[in-house]
Amino acid sequence: MIEAIQNTDAGGHVDAFRAIVGEAHVLTQPEDVASYLTDWTGLYRSTALAVVRPGTTGEVAELIKLCNARNIAVVPQGGRTGLCGGGVPLAGRASVVVSLTRMNAIRSLDPEGRTVTAEAGVVLETLHDAALKQGLIFPLMFGAKGSCTVGGNLSTNAGGSNVVRYGNTRELCLGIEAVMPDGSVINALTGLRKDNTGYDLKDLLIGAEGTLGIITAAVFKLYPAPRARSTAFLSVDKLESALTVLNRLQDHTGGGVEAFEYMPQPALDVICKVFPAIRRPLAGKVATGILVEVASSRPHDGEEMQDGSIRLEAEVMELLGGLMEEGLVLDAMMAQSEQQRADLWKMRESILEAITEAGPAYHLDISLPLARIARFVEEMDAEMDRLGFRPLTVGHLGDGNLHYALSATEGREWNALPLETAKEKVFALLAELNGSFSAEHGIGQSKLSVMTKLKEPAQLAVMRSIKCALDINNIMNPGKLLPPG
Ligand SMILES: Cc1cc2nc3c(=O)[nH]c(=O)nc-3n(C[C@H](O)[C@H](O)[C@H](O)COP(=O)(O)OP(=O)(O)OC[C@H]3O[C@@H](n4cnc5c(N)ncnc54)[C@H](O)[C@@H]3O)c2cc1C
Incomplete structure (x- = not known):
């Protein structure tokens, strides 16, 4: 069993969490928290003071205020299907995992206005079913639909197989409610399709991977169901x-x-x-x-x-x-x-599970301009073959998104293969072809080094300024998305 819980509770932090959400919703036993502290890929494991499961936006706000005052890192979690280690705490700092899964109410569904307001912990498939009952669809679609939550979808700006027609999660969202790092609550759940009243804060929080606040609810667009x-x-x-x-x-x-x-x-x-x-x-x-x-x-x-x-x-x-x-x-x-x-x-x-079952592989989630995909695949497959890798590629081709998984060519020993060289080759060609090293899964922990190498320094600097301005004590999911700098 993993050593799951940080044993430093000098400040009575756990009791303070219990006072906010109730004893039953603070998990500390290793067997209760183990799955919350290991990510889907199994590559990231960690420790935390506790896993806390708030039931209301007010409780989330109280928790964040407390953590901000006590300098405790907050790691939001949804369905734990993220593939970049974003939902697991980093070692070396007192942390609390805030699981949103109890906040799973569909607050309202407006068939006429074609919108639905759902809490962050609603499972994607539950939202599909609710929409379909009204003859409508929520078109975000991918393999983890039975486990991932809409809060996680927003925070990773998830894509999937229907982006070619409906766009990714960002394009499906009309407004959010969120708790900011100081515990203040922003409520932008009007569902307006036009609202040019300053910076669009929802767009700041979408794709932020929990580094700028906790999304507690959102309004989404619905579409007519296909006949x-x-x-x-x-x-x-x-x-x-x-x-x-x-x-x-x-x-x-x-x-x-x-x-x-x-x-x-x-x-x-x-x-x-x-x-x-x-x-x-x-x-x-x-x-x-x-x-x-x-x-x-x-x-x-x-x-x-x-x-x-x-x-x-x-x-x-x-x-x-x-x-x-x-x-x-x-x-x-x-x-x-x-x-x-x-x-x-x-x-x-089934592909992700199949590759994971089949043996060791390194997963790249990349995107390219549509017209350059064929060149990338042709050149890179040949290059990988020379290095002893067998690319197992699938992709949302209509969006220019490839899931390029490198496995070992038959007869080759995975540990003896030059993975770093292979990654450099991929990233070099991506840069030449104006591609992206992270299409839809995000950065989390797993892509921090490539973020440092390849993201334009001016853009990184703006992101850091935003993070510093909003999260002075760096409590929100520290060490994720933004490389240290
Ligand atoms: C089989 C499989 C297939 C997949 N296919 C796709 C695909 O096609 N397209 C795609 O885009 N992704 C895909 N994914 C990745 C994953 O499902 C998505 O990233 C999903 O959006 C994560 O949602 P979650 O609720 O599981 O989030 P989690 O894994 O719990 O969290 C992901 C990140 O979001 C943050 N977060 C979670 N909830 C909140 C919140 N309420 N407020 C603030 N931050 C929060 C976490 O801190 C973490 O950084 C797949 C994963 C699997 C296992």
Whole structure:
């Protein structure tokens, strides 16, 4: 068992936490806190004075005031699915983990105004279900939906597979309520779509990974639920052609592409090896595998045609037929039922677990201008092969986002491989191609050194000024996102 709890409670801190949230909501026993002090990747483990689970914004504010006065570091936590070690305290400072999972109420849902106000601890999938009951959707979508919370989604500005159509979490948020590092509460939950009254504080807190305050609630946009969907797995002749396929689909469906996910052969192989129950969507090897989903909420697109097919599906099928005639698409499997669609998405969403199960790997979450992705993949795959790595790549291709995981080539010993050289090669080419070293997972602890190396110094300086101005005692998630400087 890990040594989970910091044993310095000289100031009676734990009793003070209990006085604010009640005894039952302060966890200190090693077996109770162990999972809160280890991140999803298992790479980061730490200690804390306690894990505190407030139930209201007022309690969060009292906790932060106390921690600010006593110089205790505060580490906010949601569903603990973050992949960069952001939700685990750093060693060497008295810290408290503030878990928002008890704050899980959907405060209101306005079907007419198409907004929902949810507390930070609401699990993403719960929000999906609540919206769907009203014939609406909350379109943020990815594999951790059953565990991650909307507070964590906001704090990491999470992306996922529907960004190509709806944007990332920032674009889905209309307002937030948050507790600032001095314990003051900002309440910007009006849900207004237009409000130009000074600096947009929600945008400051979104993507701040808990370093500027604790988000306690937010207003999100909702969208009409699709009446028709067409989901297919394509083998496209080469990566360059994938962009043409995406643009053709967008042009013909009025921007109806909801997801355009890159799944090349090595990724399919590892998924099917680790999860033998998952069936390959196409027989034989795929050239450039793409999972595409087109959706429409227009009644017209959901109509059943004379031959029994749904109009949108028939149109997508016809379009794909044309792309096959042109030689851009080599093979395609269209989901014929909701079950087949679910199977395709299960396959896509299994990839991170499959890679993690398959053996050691280093995960890069990068983005590039769409037109430069093919060059990056071609050059970098060859370079990694020379160094003894086998890239296991998937990506939200429609957003220019690749999850580029480096595993060992068969027969090579992971520990003997030149990982630092490999990372430098990746970052150098990214810099040359105007890419980003962190597309959607954030910085946390894991990307601090590359942040120091690659983030423009002027931007880092502004970020530090903001942090110093708002968090004078550096209590909010210290040592995350901003490298020491
Ligand atoms: C299988 C799997 C698939 C994933 N796929 C994607 C994907 O496609 N796209 C993507 O973007 N991410 C993905 N992720 C990463 C992760 O799910 C997201 O980063 C998610 O938004 C984290 O939410 P959480 O509630 O788990 O946050 P946590 O992990 O608990 O916290 C993440 C960060 O946010 C801070 N934080 C949490 N709650 C608050 C709050 N209320 N106020 C202030 N700060 C807070 C924490 O301190 C930490 O720095 C995936 C993860 C897994 C395990």
